[in-house]
Amino acid sequence: MRLRHLRDVRRGENQVCPHQEQPGFTHDGSFAERVAVRYARTNLVALPDEVSFDVAATLGCRYATAWRAVHRRARVRAGERVAVYGCGGLGLAAVLIAARAGAEVTAVDRSPDALRLARTLGATHTSDGADAAPNDAHVSLECSGHPALVDAAVRALRRRGRHVQIGLLPGGAHVAMDAVIAKELDVLGSHGLAAHEYPALLADLPHGEVAAMIGGHVDLDGAQHALAHLGERAGVVLVHP
Structure with missing residues (x-):
């Protein structure tokens, strides 16, 4: 078993190694x-001089995770229609990355502020609302982990579309397997980004747009309050020690 784990790491597949510490x-x-x-x-990962600490703090489980989902899992191509469900930090990053890949992006969220930032x-x-989302997307990216949105995202795909599940789900979440079979859909998971892939990400990092995702700053004493009110503001809140 341990040898198999080592093979995962040697292949550069750290993000799916069964023996993970996070x-x-x-x-x-x-x-x-x-x-x-x-x-x-x-x-x-070595941080280039031109990348500020604030921008670097937005990468982690947001921009980097979305980058892998868009480029490595969904393999989004220019001209495709992409629907992003959930526009927190992860979803906003997915919007930005898919748009930079040349896709036509629809952002789905209940927050008017989040949708304005997505624009x-x-x-x-x-x-x-999911009911008003496009029903002919080539790719759906579910970034909220809400079970109802997973079902809607899968059903909204065109035939032979690709769904990528990025948001963490509770056990037993429903997936519309009838639609998966009838429309020959691909359902893919995406989990983080291995450290060795960061240089490719950093080489094409849109600093200004990523900085625009930052919605606020707090110190350690304010972190608990910020967590309790995460849904009340758009963008990423940075905690400064």
């Missing part, structure tokens, strides 16, 4: 003044 999940995360980085030789990041259409 800050904030398996051990303490980054709400601290200092953080211990385990397996640093594998997991640390500035490249969404050509917005919807405040």
Whole structure:
């Protein structure tokens, strides 16, 4: 079993290795003044001088995760129609990356502020409910982890479309397998981004647009309040130690 885990890592597939350790999940995360980085030789990424700490803080489980989902899993092509469900930090990043790939992007969210920000990041259409989302998308990207949106996102695809599930779901979530079979849909999962892929991401990072995703700043003392009110403001809230 351990040899198989090592083969996953040697193939560069760290993000799907069965034996994973993730800050904030398996051990303490980054709400601290200092953080211990385990397996640093594998997991640390050199930050280019032109990338600010604030922009770097938006990458992690937002821009980097969306980058892999759009480019490596969905393989979005110019001219395709992409529907992004859920426009928190992850969804907004997906909107930006898909738009930069030349796609026609529809952003779906209940928050007017989130939809306005999605427009500035490249969404050509917005919807405040899944029922009004396009029903002929080539690609759907579900970024909220809401079970009802998963079903809607799959059903909204055109024939032989691709659904990528990025948002974390509770166990037992329903997937519209009748539509998957009848329309020959591809249903794909996407989980983070391995550290060795960061140089490709950083080489084409749109600094200004990524900075526009930042919706606020708090210190460590304000982190708990910010978490409790996450849905009340658009964009990413940065916590400064």
